[in-house]
Amino acid sequence: MGSVEQNSKGAFNAPPQRVEFHGFLFDMDGTIIDSTPAIIKHWTNIGEEIGVSGDVILKTSHGRRSIDVLKILAPEKANWDYVRGMEALLPKLYGDDAVEIPGARSLLKSLIKENAPWTIVTSGTEPLVEGWLGVLGLPQPKHLVTAESVINGKPDPACYVMGLEKLGLQDLAKEVLVLEDSPAGIKSGKDAGCKVIGVVTSHTLEQVAAAEPDWIVKDLSSVKVVGYENGVTTLEISDAYVPAASRT
Structure with a gap:
């Protein structure tokens, strides 16, 4: 698992920020579960x-x-x-040998409660995804984008472009949040035109930061649904990473 220790380069102490999105695309391993x-x-x-x-x-x-x-x-x-x-x-x-990433279950339950559009976009195959969701008792999305779905895997953006299409949000990519842990996945989401939040679970902070997500958090306990209206979900992102140069 990646290192998330506070260091001289910055800290996970950004004040809470509220952001609105029309939909959510989750990576699987390292983002929803840790296997x-x-x-x-x-x-x-x-x-x-x-x-x-x-x-x-x-x-x-x-x-x-x-x-x-x-x-x-x-x-x-x-x-x-x-x-x-x-x-x-x-x-x-x-x-x-698998556990859920902190905050993943509650975030998914909140999105489902509000009927917010979401799905899983993963490098794993369909049998792998369905197997892990079943073992851990996690919700199954209406749609899946898996390894078999595209010709080229991450970091190619094709999988996240397909995820947008599955949600009917291909024209609103900038208002869709990708949740990822790997540099390849972060790049894939960014190149698909989405906003990306990187979790420091499987890679080091430096590796995640180098992929340039829009936010970096330790895990999904920093991401909470605080509102839903007219098809728009409001998230509160807390304790995001602040580089030393940005700290006051």
Whole structure:
């Protein structure tokens, strides 16, 4: 998990800020759930199968589609039947190794209560997403954008462009919030034209900041719904990161 310690470069102490959005696009792993221990076990096992060190795979796998990782390391395995099958096993084998990101459940419940448009845009396959949501008892969105949905995965913006289309908000990208943890995902959301909030869960603060999200928070406990009217959701973002140069 990424480091979120306060340091000489800044602090997580921005005053609460209220912002309005028409819809929300959530990444899955690292944003809604943390399945890091399961992922480590998974890629260690796959690494043994394909003859590549799990550590080598893990250095570049987070936030990227498994099929894209395998295209480089084991092209013969880079097909959807194999990838969907291996990812379907993850929640079944390692269900106890995943937890929800703080604040994720309450934020999703608040959005659902207000009938605010939201969906999940992830580099995982459909069996993986549905498996984890089931294991953790988290809500299932009406729509999903998964690894199989697009030709090119993150950091390509295609997945978030599709997410906007699923919500019928393709003409309001600047008024849609992407919630992400990985630099690749942050770039994907920004290039799709959305506002992006980066959570420091799977990568270091420096890595998240380098991707230039609009806000940086430790986790989703800093993001709360405080109003909903005429299709517009008002969020309050608290304790966001303030770089040292911006502090007074």
